[in-house]
Structures are given as C-alpha cells and as structure tokens.
Amino acid sequence: MSSSDRRPASSPLSVLVVDEDARERALLTALVAGTPGFHVIADVATGYQAIRAVHELNPDVVTLDLEGGPGDRGLEVLAWITNEAPRPVIILSQQALALPHAVLGAVDFAAIEFVVKPVGRADDDVAILRRRLGAALEAAANTRIGGLRMDRAKRAAARASRAARRATRATGDDAAGPPATCVVAIAASTGGPRALLHVVPRLPAHLPAAVLVVQHMPAGFTRLLAERLDRTSALRAREAISGETLKASVVYLAPGGLHMSLQRAASGVSILLEDSEPVWGIRPAADVLFGAVARHFGPCSMGVVLTGMGRDGAAGLRAIAEVGGWTAVQDETTAIIASMPRAAAEFAARAIPLDQMARALANQANRLARAAAG
Numbered sequence: 256m257s258s259s260d261r262r263p264a265s266s267p268l269s270v271l272v273v274d275e276d277a278r279e280r281a282l283l284t285a286l287v288a289g290t291p292g293f294h295v296i297a298d299v300a301t302g303y304q305a306i307r308a309v310h311e312l313n314p315d316v317v318t319l320d321l322e323g324g325p326g327d328r329g330l331e332v333l334a335w336i337t338n339e340a341p342r343p344v345i346i347l348s349q350q351a352l353a354l355p356h357a358v359l360g361a362v363d364f365a366a367i368e369f370v371v372k373p374v375g376r377a378d379d380d381v382a383i384l385r386r387r388l389g390a391a392l393e394a395a396a397n398t399r400i401g402g403l404r405m406d407r408a409k410r411a412a413a414r415a416s417r418a419a420r421r422a423t424r425a426t427g428d429d430a431a432g433p434p435a436t437c438v439v440a441i442a443a444s445t446g447g448p449r450a451l452l453h454v455v456p457r458l459p460a461h462l463p464a465a466v467l468v469v470q471h472m473p474a475g476f477t478r479l480l481a482e483r484l485d486r487t488s489a490l491r492a493r494e495a496i497s498g499e500t501l502k503a504s505v506v507y508l509a510p511g512g513l514h515m516s517l518q519r520a521a522s523g524v525s526i527l528l529e530d531s532e533p534v535w536g537i538r539p540a541a542d543v544l545f546g547a548v549a550r551h552f553g554p555c556s557m558g559v560v561l562t563g564m565g566r567d568g569a570a571g572l573r574a575i576a577e578v579g580g581w582t583a584v585q586d587e588t589t590a591i592i593a594s595m596p597r598a599a600a601e602f603a604a605r606a607i608p609l610d611q612m613a614r615a616l617a618n619q620a621n622r623l624a625r626a627a628a629g
Contacts, residue, residue, distance in 0.1 A: 268396055269296035271314035273305045273332070282381070283318060283388070290389050292396065302332040309340050316395045320347040343367040343395035345388070349374060367445060367591070368394050371473040394445040394564045397592050432503030434523035435465035437555035437623045439616055440548045440575070442541030444471040444563025446591025448480055450609055451561070452487065455506055457613035460489035463624035464557070465501040467515065467548065469541040471563065474511035481508040497528035509539035517547040524551050535567045545571020549578045555623055556580030557616065560603070563595035573602040581619050583607050
C-alpha cells in the first residue's frame with residue numbers, strides 16, 4: 256500500500272483478522288467492521304490459514320494476535336508477510352511483558368502498530384479496544400509499504416556490523432560516558448521501532464552526547480524496545496528512570512505512558528518523568544522532551560523527527576532551532592509514514608535519508624564536542 260497503490264478514500268481498505276480464539280476473533284471482526292474506511296475481508300484462526308488468505312485475498316492490513324493467534328507460528332507469519340508480501344501488520348497483545356520474544360520479534364519484522372488489549376470485556380474495555388484499534392488502523396492506512404521489505408543479505412550484514420560494534424563496548428557502568436553536555440533528542444511513532452533499530456545500532460560506542468528517545472508505544476513495549484536497542488548497539492540503551500543524570504554514550508527511552516522532561520541537579524541535568532496531561536493525545540510526547548532539551552542544552556541540542564503519524568515533534572523541533580540547536584527530519588521517501596517529519600520539516604536544517612542519519616548525528620555530536628573543548 257505505497258502512496259501510489261493506496262485505494263481512493265471512497266474504497267474501504269480490506270483487513271484480515273487472525274486470532275485463534277473464536278470469541279476474540281468475532282469481537283475484532285466487529286470492531287474493524289464498525290470502523291469507517293475498513294472492512295473485514297476474512298477472519299482466520301491459524302498461521303497457515305493466514306498465509307493462504309494473504310495469497311488469495313491480498314488484504315490491505317492484517318491484525319495478528321500473538322497471544323490468542325496462530326500459536327507459536329505467529330512470528331513465522333509476520334516474517335513471511337514482511338519479506339514476501341509486505342503490508343501493514345497490527346500486533347495485538349494483552350500482556351506485552353509476558354511475551355518478550357514475540358514482541359521483540361515483531362519489532363525486528365517491522366510490525367506497524369502495537370495494540371494492548373484490555374483484560375476485561377465490559378463495555379468500557381471494549382470502548383478502549385475500539386479506540387486503540389481504530390488509531391492503529393488509521394496509521395496503517397497511511398503507511399508507505401516500500402520501506403518494509405527486508406533484504407536478507409543486507410540484514411545479515413547489518414547483524415555482523417552490530418556484533419562488531421557491541422564487541423567494542425565496555426561492560427558495566429564504565430560503558431557510560433561523563434555527564435552529558437550535549438543531547439540528541441529523537442521523536443518517532445508509527446514505523447519508529449524499525450527506524451530506531453536502523454539508526455541507534457549504527458551510532459559509535461563513544462558518542463559524545465546522550466540520546467533521548469520518545470517512541471509512541473504503550474507501557475511495557477518501550478522497555479522491550481530499549482532492551483532490543485541495548486542488545487544490538489554499541490551504546491548502552493535503557494528505559495529512562497526519573498532522577499538519573501544524563502550521561503554521554505547512553506540511550507534513554509521514554510517509558511510508555513509517561514512524559515520525559517529534564518531538570519537541573521547538582522550532578523548535572525537529570526531525567527524527570529511525569530504523568531501530566533497528554534499532548535496531541537499522546538504520552539510520552541516528543542514536544543515535551545524537545546522543549547526541555549532546548550531549555551537545558553541550548554545550542555548543544557540536536558533534534559530529529561523520524562517516521563510517524565501526526566505532528567508531535569514539530570513545535571519541539573522549532574524550539575531547538577530557535578535556541579541555535581541542530582535539527583533534522585527523516586527524508587519522506589524513507590519514512591514508513593511521513594506526516595511527522597513533514598510537519599516538522601520547516602524547522603529542520605536538513606532532511607536526511609534513514610541510512611545516512613546515524614552518520615549525520617555522530618558527525619554533529621563530534622563537532623559540538625570539539626567546539627566545547629575549545
């Protein structure tokens with residue numbers, strides 16, 4: 256469903272629902288059918304049925320429940336779709352942390368959206384699921400599919416490169432640098448986990464900056480993404496903890512459900528996590544983080560807006576630009592969804608293809624470090 260392949264607005268997008276549990280499948284089918292602009296082309300119970308349905312019916316979107324879905328073959332289905340028949344896949348899960356392997360695998364295979372299902376099925380729970388699923392379907396409808404397919408040779412080369420970088424990383428607390436004097440702030444939403452797994456593992460082990468990331472994901476999923484980034488990167492990566500001092504050469508991921516801001520402490524600038532009102536209906540929001548970075552780091556700020564839907568990050572990127580910081584957005588042609596980088600583009604000094612982003616960030620961080628050293 257590239258921008259050229261997308262159906263006219265008057266033509267509903269077709270959805271394949273995959274869930275092993277017949278009652279859950281019926282509920283999801285009803286919710287999709289009740290979402291304007293979408294219709295259920297089929298609902299199936301097993302992985303083999305899902306692959307056959309993709310072959311025969313060519314659905315625009317697939318919903319895949321890794322808990323009540325096609326058993327242990329859920330990731331096989333996801334991998335097959337991503338490599339052989341790319342299209343948006345919405346992963347549903349009731350307990351993200353209970354399925355770390357499955358969730359991290361979904362990130363590897365570029366699932367578009369993650370939807371946490373409420374535990375109950377009372378009217379309020381169904382209303383929550385309807386809202387979350389509707390938002391995920393809207394994101395899927397705006398997805399650029401060209402960036403989803405993973406070339407096997409390139410993937411193997413990337414794994415080898417990441418392994419070599421990890422081998423250079425120190426162990427324990429020595430891996431972190433000194434208190435940060437400059438910061439890279441990154442915003443991402445739909446398609447962001449895939450983009451982050453492309454950029455962060457390519458950053459050098461001794462990056463002279465802290466990296467702060469807001470990725471629009473539910474609570475639980477962000478911790479798993481942080482673990483995945485840590486395993487694949489030369490930099491240390493973790494979910495942020497309120498009160499910890501920012502260190503160079505460390506990646507901090509905002510926890511799902513909490514805004515990440517900053518505060519001044521005796522040891523330097525530290526992280527402040529808040530459960531204040533959502534911004535743009537989102538928490539964490541990049542605009543909150545970017546504004547804090549601009550206030551505390553001024554010209555030593557770097558702001559980047561990656562793939563995603565909506566306009567979170569645009570106002571924050573403007574703040575960073577106005578204090579003399581360096582700003583960039585992901586080039587639209589490499590973004591799975593381009594609306595976030597497009598909204599922020601007027602405040603960006605550069606639009607950078609995804610495969611050049613890590614080098615650009617490292618070069619700018621090194622320039623700032625040299626300037627600070629005199």
